[in-house]
Amino acid sequence: MLPGGMPTGGADRSAAPAFQSLKFHHFAVATDDPRLSSEYLVALGYQRGANAFDPLQNVNLEMWHHGAMPDVELVWPSGTGGPLSTMLRKKGVGIYHVCYEVDDLAGTLDALHAKNLNVLEVVEARPAVLFGGRPVAFYLVEGFGLIELLGPA
Amino acid sequence: MQQNEKLQRIFRDVFDDPTIELEPTMTADDIAEWDSLSHVRLMLEVSKAFGVRFSASEVSSLNNVGDLQALISSKGGA
Numbered sequence A: 001m002l003p004g005g006m007p008t009g010g011a012d013r014s015a016a017p018a019f020q021s022l023k024f025h026h027f028a029v030a031t032d033d034p035r036l037s038s039e040y041l042v043a044l045g046y047q048r049g050a051n052a053f054d055p056l057q058n059v060n061l062e063m064w065h066h067g068a069m070p071d072v073e074l075v076w077p078s079g080t081g082g083p084l085s086t087m088l089r090k091k092g093v094g095i096y097h098v099c100y101e102v103d104d105l106a107g108t109l110d111a112l113h114a115k116n117l118n119v120l121e122v123v124e125a126r127p128a129v130l131f132g133g134r135p136v137a138f139y140l141v142e143g144f145g146l147i148e149l150l151g152p153a
Numbered sequence B: 001m002q003q004n005e006k007l008q009r010i011f012r013d014v015f016d017d018p019t020i021e022l023e024p025t026m027t028a029d030d031i032a033e034w035d036s037l038s039h040v041r042l043m044l045e046v047s048k049a050f051g052v053r054f055s056a057s058e059v060s061s062l063n064n065v066g067d068l069q070a071l072i073s074s075k076g077g078a
Helices: A017-021 A034-043 A083-091 A105-114 B003-014 B036-050 B056-061 B065-074
Strands: A023-030 A047-054 A059-065 A071-077 A094-101 A119-127 A135-141 A145-150
Touching: A017 A105, A023 A083, A023 A145, A034 A059, A034 A071, A071 A083, A083 A094, A083 B036, A105 A119, A105 A135, A105 A145, A119 B036, A119 B056, A135 B036, B003 B036, B003 B065, B036 B056, B036 B065
Parallel strands: A023 A071, A094 A145
Antiparallel strands: A023 A094, A047 A059, A059 A071, A119 A135, A135 A145
């Protein structure tokens, strides 16, 4: 711990076996202007990937890939309602969530709780339209924000 | 601290409104800042304060404050 009680980090994986499978997958950017957002990504050398409409969240999704940088998912609302529109109205364009691949959604959630982290399930596990139907769930983590856990095929 | 008193303190903190007086019939229409975004933040705070976990379907199925009070009680929240 640093002075002031700040954890120093480090890979203490032995205490949480569920985290050993955890891998960063992408971060998502909420936008109300996908054309403008994609212009920025193209300028950085990103290439457009798969896209889909998610009827459950009423949002459009589009993956962007880069040879040397993390994948980015652009997310924009299909209509005017819903949490994403509210977030855009209140906070503007910005990072929406961080996604991790895991072997076991429930096990990872249990491991987060076991670390005494305050985590709330926001969207329960369901097939991800952009990732071949792999199970995906969203959680709000106190002190961090929204995370997405992407399970195995 | 009574459940309602604790819950009222959370509502006042989350919505930054010290005048909120909780009633079981109160809904999101009664609090200007209570939208889908602040609702999940509210539930995160409630979860922590009462030591209970909620599923996504529970989070999204509440109709009013009374539903939330009943849900907390059903989970033994203290």
